[in-house]
Amino acid sequence: MDSNEINIFDIGHYRNEDGPGIRTIVFFKGCPLRCKWCSNPFGLAAKPQLAFNENKCIRCEACIKACPLGCNQLIDGKIVVDFDKCNACGKCVPVCPAKARKIIGEKVSIDELYERIKKDSAFYRRSKGGLTLSGGEVLQQYEKAVELLKRCRSCLFMNTAIETSAYGAWEHLKALANQCDLVFVDLKHIDNEKHIKYTGVSNELILDNIKKLCEMSVENGTPKIIIRRPIIAGINDDDETTIAIAKFVSDLPGYPEINLLPYHNLGESKYSMIGEDYELEKMDMMDVRSPILKRIQDLTSQYAPKNRVSIGGGEIET
Numbered sequence: 001m002d003s004n005e006i007n008i009f010d011i012g013h014y015r016n017e018d019g020p021g022i023r024t025i026v027f028f029k030g031c032p033l034r035c036k037w038c039s040n041p042f043g044l045a046a047k048p049q050l051a052f053n054e055n056k057c058i059r060c061e062a063c064i065k066a067c068p069l070g071c072n073q074l075i076d077g078k079i080v081v082d083f084d085k086c087n088a089c090g091k092c093v094p095v096c097p098a099k100a101r102k103i104i105g106e107k108v109s110i111d112e113l114y115e116r117i118k119k120d121s122a123f124y125r126r127s128k129g130g131l132t133l134s135g136g137e138v139l140q141q142y143e144k145a146v147e148l149l150k151r152c153r154s155c156l157f158m159n160t161a162i163e164t165s166a167y168g169a170w171e172h173l174k175a176l177a178n179q180c181d182l183v184f185v186d187l188k189h190i191d192n193e194k195h196i197k198y199t200g201v202s203n204e205l206i207l208d209n210i211k212k213l214c215e216m217s218v219e220n221g222t223p224k225i226i227i228r229r230p231i232i233a234g235i236n237d238d239d240e241t242t243i244a245i246a247k248f249v250s251d252l253p254g255y256p257e258i259n260l261l262p263y264h265n266l267g268e269s270k271y272s273m274i275g276e277d278y279e280l281e282k283m284d285m286m287d288v289r290s291p292i293l294k295r296i297q298d299l300t301s302q303y304a305p306k307n308r309v310s311i312g313g314g315e316i317e318t
Contacts, residue, residue, distance in 0.1 A: 021129025083275030
């Protein structure tokens, strides 16, 4: 990748979550974690990849003729893609009349990305909104993210935020946080063995970085830190885990807000589109009014009485 290019997989415009006001959200491609409930599987792999929506396919076989590697086959009346063999050359995309295929991921220069963001600048001023960098994991491309955030802050005077797992070198996270008004950081599980089991990585670095972020926030007066807890039934919704996380957060400097995010399966269909299996496919979505979620909120407030506890994002106080 060119030193001036950022690998992204989507840009969301006119969003009203993930920060105050109306926001543009840039989704970075590539993540070191493999959370079993991930709702953005398109952001996991760093490289571009083919996505195939079988429900749109009309089995015209044009993709079979177009693929130079023979990745597409007609088997039992269905088009089957060998994703392991596919190199995302994209030659099958324009020949598909049903538009069942697309390449996920593009390399965009910082200059071009800045110009795209700039087009929304009027909305930022009116709503006190701004830019949020999400993923994937923004830490994977932190140097370019820092440059983009710095340019948007100095030239467009916008509110800036990142969403991060905090799984990366502290100096990299610190450089990003220095360019942010707001940092959303995930705390997926407090138990290290379970964290490894369900995300693929240890939480030791994450917990240490969360402490340092909160110390930095108190010392500098910015950025605001919001701890996000994805709530997954049978994985981290038990009382023991809730109490342990609440105690950990209550001891952090500045009493950061705790944001409870109920599980949803809106990204489930994306897994098959890239040849991956979704391990939680039979799990139901969790309603924001769920009594389980209310209990988690009450228990968290009990053991972290000085921390604001919110459900489902909601309005961000600035």
